[in-house]
Amino acid sequence: xxxxxxxxxxxxxxxxxxxxxxxxxxxxxxxxxxxxxxxxxxxxxxxxxxxxxxxxxxxxxxxxxxxxxxxxxxxxxxxxxxxxxxxxxxxxxxxxxxxxxxxxxxxxxxxxxxxxxxxxxxxxxxxxxxxxxxxxxxxxxxxxxxxxxxxxxxxxxxxxxxxxxxxxxxxxxxxxxxxxxxxxxxxxxxxxxxxxxxxxx
Amino acid sequence: xxxxxxxxxxxxxxxxxxxxxxxxxxxxxxxxxxxxxxxxxxxxxxxxxxxxxxxxxxxxxxxxxxxxxxxxxxxxxxxxxxxxxxxxxxxxxxxxxxxxxxxxxxxxxxxxxxxxxxxxxxxxxxxxxxxxxxxxxxxxxxxxxxxxxxxxxxxxxxxxxxxxxxxxxxxxxxxxxxxxxxxxxxxxxxxxxxxxxxxxxxxxxxxxxxxxx
Numbered sequence: 415x416x417x418x419x420x421x422x423x424x425x426x427x428x429x430x431x432x433x434x435x436x437x438x439x440x441x442x443x444x445x446x447x448x449x450x451x452x453x454x455x456x457x458x459x460x461x462x463x464x465x466x467x468x469x470x471x472x473x474x475x476x477x478x479x480x481x482x483x484x485x486x487x488x489x490x491x492x493x494x495x496x497x498x499x500x501x502x503x504x505x506x507x508x509x510x511x512x513x514x515x516x517x518x519x520x521x522x523x524x525x526x527x528x529x530x531x532x533x534x535x536x537x538x539x540x541x542x543x544x545x546x547x548x549x550x551x552x553x554x555x556x557x558x559x560x561x562x563x564x565x566x567x568x569x570x571x572x573x574x575x576x577x578x579x580x581x582x583x584x585x586x587x588x589x590x591x592x593x594x595x596x597x598x599x600x601x602x603x604x605x606x607x608x609x610x611x612x613x614x615x
Numbered sequence: 616x617x618x619x620x621x622x623x624x625x626x627x628x629x630x631x632x633x634x635x636x637x638x639x640x641x642x643x644x645x646x647x648x649x650x651x652x653x654x655x656x657x658x659x660x661x662x663x664x665x666x667x668x669x670x671x672x673x674x675x676x677x678x679x680x681x682x683x684x685x686x687x688x689x690x691x692x693x694x695x696x697x698x699x700x701x702x703x704x705x706x707x708x709x710x711x712x713x714x715x716x717x718x719x720x721x722x723x724x725x726x727x728x729x730x731x732x733x734x735x736x737x738x739x740x741x742x743x744x745x746x747x748x749x750x751x752x753x754x755x756x757x758x759x760x761x762x763x764x765x766x767x768x769x770x771x772x773x774x775x776x777x778x779x780x781x782x783x784x785x786x787x788x789x790x791x792x793x794x795x796x797x798x799x800x801x802x803x804x805x806x807x808x809x810x811x812x813x814x815x816x817x818x819x820x821x822x823x824x825x826x827x828x
Contacts, residue, residue, distance in 0.1 A: 426683040433687055437694040444698060448705040458708055 452477035455542075456498065459524045460507065463538055470507070473499040490607055493600045494520070504529035509542065510604040515597025519546025523601045527609065533564040534609050539602060569610025575599035623742065627749025634757035635803040639725040643717045644758060645792040651774050654762030656710045657717065658755025660699050662748065665727055667695045669735040669747035676736045688731045689722065696721045726754060757799070765795050 418424055461467055474484045475498045488496040498509035508525040515521055526538040568574070633639045640661070647653040671691050672679075679687045700718055703711040711718070721727065730750055735743040766772055769787030771779045785791045
């Protein structure tokens with residue numbers, strides 16, 4: 415037994431374990447000091463979309479710590495869910511997570527919807543994060559940007575983004591061996607469905 | 616082998632430049648030199664990790680057993696890379712986004728593990744820090760210069776400031792990255808060969824003069 419504690423194997427294990435504890439502890443402290451809050455991420459997304467900081471009214475925010483704010487995500491079967499809705503002037507800003515991507519992964523996007531003469535149109539889509547997808551740098555928001563179809567009527571007209579080809583403006587055919595735009599499309603379609611069915615002006 | 620400050624400094628930047636001479640860390644070199652700012656940011660991140668990991672490994676070089684030195688080195692390097700990621704995400708989110716996947720890939724960058732294995736584990740703390748600093752400067756200079764060329768020719772801008780409207784799409788592409796890298800290596804090798812030849816000529820003249828005396 416005494417020989418074991420003097421052996422090289424014991425020394426190796428001890429050094430590695432000590433390193434893990436010390437370095438892990440340091441990382442835990444720094445992570446709590448430098449963590450980015452959900453509010454900060456929202457501010458960054460708004461600044462990126464609008465080019466400057468703007469004031470907004472929170473209609474829905476699943477990460478909000480403020481009392482009285484709706485924290486329940488709006489879920490749509492086979493599409494995904496809407497996590498956040500902010501009102502900025504007459505515009506609306508959504509954060510939606512689309513499902514059924516590659517390897518059942520998800521894509522989360524910010525969708526800016528502008529109010530034009532009481533109808534709503536998709537102005538900009540910004541990629542926030544993704545899981546189990548690859549090559550997401552190819553998921554360009556330009557596929558969805560300036561989508562000047564009235565999304566308040568698109569849903570009832572059966573119009574939604576798809577990866578199928580030959581579907582006109584709604585066709586977003588990014589697909590490949592390890593990537594798919596399906597989840598991204600579904601995220602945007604969540605917004606289209608919400609504005610067409612559940613949104614009360 | 617005795618170290619000298621000049622040897623360590625010039626080695627990291629010129630004679631042992633990790634990108635142009637040793638051809639290490641080619642993945643971020645090719646992927647992130649589409650813009651000079653990206654090259655500069657990646658270079659700064661790698662320099663920080665190099666200095667910190669070299670210092671830490673040098674401090675622990677007599678404690679870490681030889682049998683587990685590689686896992687220990689990777690553990691230390693991964694920790695400092697995580698620190699860089701946390702800091703960039705908090706304070707420089709735009710740079711964090713533009714570096715993307717290549718930031719966590721710094722862990723497996725050959726330059727850092729190579730210097731830890733060949734220098735930091737065998738030398739004192741100050742020399743290891745200096746080696747990390749100058750290797751990082753050499754890497755940063757190479758990436759920034761490549762980024763400048765590719766950004767200027769590919770997008771017509773320098774450090775995101777539009778200079779002219781003429782753009783050669785080839786230099787913004789992956790093929791352009793390889794081509795630019797090849798040209799840089801060739802030019803660097805040529806300059807190194809010329810300097811080496813002149814040094815030899817100078818040394819032989821001195822020897823001849825001494826022989827005559």
